[in-house]
Amino acid sequence: MDTKRTTFNNRLLPYLLLAPQLAITLVFFIWPAAQAVKSSFEREDPFGFSTVFVGLTHYRQLFADPNYLDALWRTAVFAVSVTALSMLLGLAFAAAVDRLARSAKIYTTLLVWPYAVAPVVAGVLWWFLFNTSTGLLPFFLERLGIRWDHDLNGTHAMILIIIAAAWKQISYNFLFFLAGLQSVPQSLIEAAAIDGSGPVRRFFTISLPLLSPTTFFLFIINVNYTMFDTFPIVDATTGGGPAQATTTLVYKVYQDGYVGLNIGSSSAQSVLLMLIVMLLTFVQFRFVERRVQY
Amino acid sequence: MVENRPFLTFLTHAFLILGFLVVALPVYVAIVASTHDVSTLMSGPVPLLPGSHLIENYSTILTSAAAAHGLPNYSHMALNSLIMALAITVGKIAISILSAFAIVYFRFPFRLLAFWIIFVTLMLPVEVRIMPTYKIVADLGMLNSWAGLTIPLIASATATFLFRQFFMTVPDELLEAARVDGAGPMKFFRDILLPLSRTNIGALCVILFIYGWVQYLWPLLVTTDPGYYTLMMGMKRMVTVQDGVIQWQLVMAGSVLAMLPPILVVVFMQRLFIRGLTETEK
Amino acid sequence: MAGIHISEVSKIYTGGVKAVSSVSIDIVDGEFIVLVGPSGCGKSTLLRMVAGLEAISAGEVKIAGRVVNQIEPAERDIAMVFQNYALYPHMTVYNNLAYGLKNRGTPKAEIDARVAEAARMLEITQYLERKPRQLSGGQRQRVAMGRAIVRKPAAFLFDEPLSNLDAKLRVSMRGEIKRLQRRLGTTSIYVTHDQLEAMTLADRLVVLNGGQIEQIGAPLEVYHAPASTFVASFIGSPAMNLVKGELHGDKLAIGPAMVALNGFAPTSGSVTVGVRAEDLRIARDDEEALPFRLEYTEELGAQRLIHGTVGDQQITAAVSPEIALSPDMRIAVDAKRLHFFSIETGKRLPGNVPAEAKLAPVEPVI
Numbered sequence: 036m037d038t039k040r041t042t043f044n045n046r047l048l049p050y051l052l053l054a055p056q057l058a059i060t061l062v063f064f065i066w067p068a069a070q071a072v073k074s075s076f077e078r079e080d081p082f083g084f085s086t087v088f089v090g091l092t093h094y095r096q097l098f099a100d101p102n103y104l105d106a107l108w109r110t111a112v113f114a115v116s117v118t119a120l121s122m123l124l125g126l127a128f129a130a131a132v133d134r135l136a137r138s139a140k141i142y143t144t145l146l147v148w149p150y151a152v153a154p155v156v157a158g159v160l161w162w163f164l165f166n167t168s169t170g171l172l173p174f175f176l177e178r179l180g181i182r183w184d185h186d187l188n189g190t191h192a193m194i195l196i197i198i199a200a201a202w203k204q205i206s207y208n209f210l211f212f213l214a215g216l217q218s219v220p221q222s223l224i225e226a227a228a229i230d231g232s233g234p235v236r237r238f239f240t241i242s243l244p245l246l247s248p249t250t251f252f253l254f255i256i257n258v259n260y261t262m263f264d265t266f267p268i269v270d271a272t273t274g275g276g277p278a279q280a281t282t283t284l285v286y287k288v289y290q291d292g293y294v295g296l297n298i299g300s301s302s303a304q305s306v307l308l309m310l311i312v313m314l315l316t317f318v319q320f321r322f323v324e325r326r327v328q329y
Numbered sequence: 330m331v332e333n334r335p336f337l338t339f340l341t342h343a344f345l346i347l348g349f350l351v352v353a354l355p356v357y358v359a360i361v362a363s364t365h366d367v368s369t370l371m372s373g374p375v376p377l378l379p380g381s382h383l384i385e386n387y388s389t390i391l392t393s394a395a396a397a398h399g400l401p402n403y404s405h406m407a408l409n410s411l412i413m414a415l416a417i418t419v420g421k422i423a424i425s426i427l428s429a430f431a432i433v434y435f436r437f438p439f440r441l442l443a444f445w446i447i448f449v450t451l452m453l454p455v456e457v458r459i460m461p462t463y464k465i466v467a468d469l470g471m472l473n474s475w476a477g478l479t480i481p482l483i484a485s486a487t488a489t490f491l492f493r494q495f496f497m498t499v500p501d502e503l504l505e506a507a508r509v510d511g512a513g514p515m516k517f518f519r520d521i522l523l524p525l526s527r528t529n530i531g532a533l534c535v536i537l538f539i540y541g542w543v544q545y546l547w548p549l550l551v552t553t554d555p556g557y558y559t560l561m562m563g564m565k566r567m568v569t570v571q572d573g574v575i576q577w578q579l580v581m582a583g584s585v586l587a588m589l590p591p592i593l594v595v596v597f598m599q600r601l602f603i604r605g606l607t608e609t610e611k
Numbered sequence: 612m613a614g615i616h617i618s619e620v621s622k623i624y625t626g627g628v629k630a631v632s633s634v635s636i637d638i639v640d641g642e643f644i645v646l647v648g649p650s651g652c653g654k655s656t657l658l659r660m661v662a663g664l665e666a667i668s669a670g671e672v673k674i675a676g677r678v679v680n681q682i683e684p685a686e687r688d689i690a691m692v693f694q695n696y697a698l699y700p701h702m703t704v705y706n707n708l709a710y711g712l713k714n715r716g717t718p719k720a721e722i723d724a725r726v727a728e729a730a731r732m733l734e735i736t737q738y739l740e741r742k743p744r745q746l747s748g749g750q751r752q753r754v755a756m757g758r759a760i761v762r763k764p765a766a767f768l769f770d771e772p773l774s775n776l777d778a779k780l781r782v783s784m785r786g787e788i789k790r791l792q793r794r795l796g797t798t799s800i801y802v803t804h805d806q807l808e809a810m811t812l813a814d815r816l817v818v819l820n821g822g823q824i825e826q827i828g829a830p831l832e833v834y835h836a837p838a839s840t841f842v843a844s845f846i847g848s849p850a851m852n853l854v855k856g857e858l859h860g861d862k863l864a865i866g867p868a869m870v871a872l873n874g875f876a877p878t879s880g881s882v883t884v885g886v887r888a889e890d891l892r893i894a895r896d897d898e899e900a901l902p903f904r905l906e907y908t909e910e911l912g913a914q915r916l917i918h919g920t921v922g923d924q925q926i927t928a929a930v931s932p933e934i935a936l937s938p939d940m941r942i943a944v945d946a947k948r949l950h951f952f953s954i955e956t957g958k959r960l961p962g963n964v965p966a967e968a969k970l971a972p973v974e975p976v977i
Contacts, residue, residue: 040501041664042436043514052431053443055424059484060446062469064453067461074461128348131341138342144596145349147603151591152356153543155561156584159568160355163362163375169577171358174374205352207606214607234337263456267545271565285456292460293550301460308457316452502697505664506758510711511685520710524701 068309075302093303102279103287103304110262110283113197117265118257121201122250125208130238132209133216143213150206155267161199162272165191185273189280192273196281199272200265207260208253215249216242248322255319262311284308356588363387363582370577382578390582400563401555403583410559411590413478413548414541420483421537422530429492430518434504451486455547463550473554482547488533491608495529496522532605535598539591560587613675613688613765613798614640615661620670622656622822630656631822633670641796643789647809648819649845654802655770657819661800662768663687675765685714690759694771696751698743704730704754705739708761722761729760732791749780756791767792769801773808785811806846810834818842836950840957843885843950849916851950852891854924856884863949866922868901872946877960885950888916891928894943903928903942 075093077086097103132142149157165172165185173183185191219242227237266285269275275282275290282290288308292301358375365380391403400406431437432444455462462481471477499522507517545561552558558566564587567580595602615638622631631653638644646654659665661672663684672679679687690711698707708726717725730736733753743751752772759767772788773781789812792799803809809816810830818825818833818841826838837843843851857864858879861872865884894900901921909916915932918925921942928942951960 037497038432038436038440039434039504041505041508042434043517045435045514046437048514049431049435049437049440052427052435056428056484056489057443057446059424059480060450063462063465063481064450064458064484065446067458067465068453070461070464071458124348128345131345131348134338134341135345142345142349143603144599145345146352147599148592148595149352150606151539151595152588153545153561153591155543155545155564156588157355159564159580159584160359162568163577163581164355164358166577169370169373169375171374171377202352202355210603210606214603234334263454266456267543267561267565270545270549271568288457289459289546293463298460305457305459305461309452312454312457313452500695500697502693502695503699505662505684506691506693506697506699507710508664509662509684509689509691510758511714512710516714521699521701527701 071302071305071309073302074298075306078299089299093299094307097300097303097307102282105279106282106284106287109193109281113193113200113265113281113283114258114261116197117200117204117261118254120197121204122208122253122257124201124205125253126212126246126250128205128209129212129216130242132213133242134234143210146209147206149203152203153267154200154203154265155271157199157203158196158268158271161195161202165195185277187277189277192277192281196265196268196273199268200261204257204260208257211249211253212246215246219245251322252319255315255322259312259315262308356585359581359584363578363585365578367574367576367578371574386578386582387586390579390586399555400566401558403560403563403586405556406558406560406563407586409557410542410561410587412475413544413559414538416475416479417482417541417544418534418537420479421485421488422533424483425485425488426492426523426526426530429489429496430522432489433493433496434514434517447484447486447489449486450484455481459546459550466551472551473557475557477551478548478557482541482544488537491529491533492526494608495526499525528601528604529608531598532601532608534605535594535602536605538594542591614638614642615766615798615800616671616673617657617661618671618673620657620660620672621668622653622660622665623668629822631660634819634822634824635670636817636824636827638798638800640798643792643799643801643812643814645801645803645809645813645816646819647803647806647813647816647845648825650804652819653822654804654819658768658770658800658802661766662689662691685711688765689768690762690764690766691768691770692755692759692772694774696743696755696772696775698751698754698758700743703740703742704735704746704757707743707754708739708757711758711762725761725763726757729757732760733757748776749784752776752780752784756788760791760795765798767797767799767801769799771803772801773803774805781808788812807848810846818845820845836959837885838959840883840885840952843952847887849888849927849929851885851887852926853883853885853952854921854926855954856882858882858951863946865901866924868921869899870901870944870946870949871899872949875946875949877951881954882960883952883954883957885952886944886948888927888929889914890948891926891930891942891944893930893934894941898943900941900943901926903940905936905938905940908936 074086076088076090078089078092079086128146132139132146135142152160164170165183167173167184167186170183176183183191185195223241223245224237227241232240262283263285265283266289269281269283269286270289273281275286284304285308288301288304291297291304295301361377361379362370362375363386364383365376366382366385369376369380428443428447432440466472466477466481469477471480503521504517507521512520543561544559545565548557548559548562552562560583564580564583567583568575617634617636617638619633619635620631621629621633623629634653634657636644646657648654656665660667661674663679663682667680674687674689699710702710705726708729709722712722712725726739727736730739733756735750735753735757738746738750738754743754746754755772769788773784776784785808801812813830815827815829816833817827820841826833826842833842833846837846837851840853844853854865858872858876860879861874861876863870863872863876863884903919903921903926905917905919907918909918910932913932914929915934916927916929917936918927920926926942952958953960
């Protein structure tokens, strides 16, 4: 961790400069996280007067609880689906825009704005579009012989939140893929053109392999996004239902802790989530370090 | 590139236009729905063309609709959203730029520790520490207050890292020249570093404004007083109707208004937005 | 105006790396000193210690009789010109020049007057309202100089100020720096890796290698009597030929050939022999000479460099372009033009200073 070649000599000033950020971090991040770890090993009596150390009990219960294991599995399905869908579309749009020099800017504008739509609004919009009685899409699906009902059908509900979550994330992936494509050296593309490969073949043999660092980076970011930033989509539309079919891990922490007031179990779930984020962050930064050396 | 494949170019345009139409579909439907009355919407699928109730619906949402759900005025919630977005933007930038300055331009004991403490925030999004954070805010008496709504959200590693990364690219000689010119640390910060960071601050403003505007879980946790409700919470209240029909035309009008400010920011500050997005995630 | 006294100054980095070891230089008021050496020789570190941008590990730096080791750069009464100019990119040229004066609380009228004077001297008056990015490299360089001048400091410190300019501009700016320094009479320390720049600018030059001083002296002293093989190969272009030789009494053997020394032999046994390319000439038929096998030539216009071997050792000679060449030639040198260095230490062997070095230094041309 470098500083500048020369630095200022003041002793007290750097601490003063850091104080606001460190104070907030300690009080609102580190302390609560420590509390979560602590209470995940404890059980509170019903009146909150005393706590008993119960070791790994909460964790054991979680992994024996089919509801939790279900949520884990559904979160994985959700994360992978959203990531795959939004990355594929983002890449396709980026590849198309990259081909068009003159109109690239206007298409970029047309495709980036969904990033600014709040997750809760995105959820409401798609919910309306899929609304069983008034929605546009069920009307067309009916003609194809599909009776759409996300209020009763868990798979339909999952598809709904996947689409809403992916829709919001396409613009993000699009921008990063476009930046990646635009940084592919023009000379490489020209060399390949002289070697006789057409634009489609060039994309798959030259551009796509060179995008692999971007792809990997986006994969981590998207998994992170789907796991943690989609809470409003779930909360505003399916509310975790029907029958827990769209209860993701984060939603479950919220329900068990904030709504159900089951502190011990909710804390253990928080700790497990922290481990997942740490793993993702670790992988991401290991990778960034490597990328810097390129 | 000297290459002429008109058919492929045509396909590319067609694909992008189709893509845009699909991406824009939900928003288009929302706009259309916000121009019809409730009976049209309840009697089958949404029409594909706008209706005639635009002014009526938007004036209802802006005046009385929210009150029917026990919510404050729409404009009151919009103001709350704005206050929250701006407070988070300004707060985050202020504390991040100061701590990045300390970390890059000073050597002092526990510098590395401070860096790691900031880094750790990346691994602790509010979603994973809902209960204990709520409890601390409650213990500090910050529930239902602007401080409780904003302060816990303004510590972030990404903004600090962005500034750190930018400061590292500022030539060392600039600091040296300023020192020879008799500038102390805060003078250097104000006269040289701050003006040089203008573009980065602008880019961060765009990203953080959106971040603050779309906050949902945190206000949901710490506010029970409707006087602090933001638009995002209002939206949710309006669609969770226990009995009776959802006033879709009003929900959609509300949604359109709620997404307008951040979309306008992105579209009109596209360069800063893209820069902010791609730089903060490096 | 002030002298600068550097005594026994060292820079030791954490980890024990010695970037500068025990360097002492006495610089008199108004003198132009050039620190020259290859990259990593410690010249910039030394300059930065004088500026106060780098802590002094050991020793003492005095500016105008005052020990400045613990004094902030701004209080040392120095001004510095950086290689990348370090102009404040968001300030106009005027504000770049005025910034240091403002920080010192100089009255506005005085700032205006000083900036105007410096701008006139450097011919940048018409650019005062521009930002640095609207200027060419040479103009930026002038602004950087201007920022140093307006302060009227006790000393100028230059850290490779011309390295970022193209070759032609470098030559003209070099002349300008010299002219300004003469006119202002300000003590200056100038760091460069370019030996030609060092030769042309310096009143005295300090050749540094591995954090130590190899030689201090006027440019011609150093050129004609290099204190070591390092200085011999570093100063002058083409570099001085250095070959292995054997001294037998008054004779010198280089490979297969013998040269009579006419009393110039400083010692006996193996030595490193140095001879400048321009001191070699095509031998007359009747004199003792070295057999020279021609490999290739380089045309410089006024001169022609011929590269080849004597025995198995590389030699370069500078000859007139009119002289006819052949694959095998004979070249000769006056014994008094030879330099002898110890094989073991690389140091100059005493007692054979060629006559040219005793020339009086050229009076500075203003």
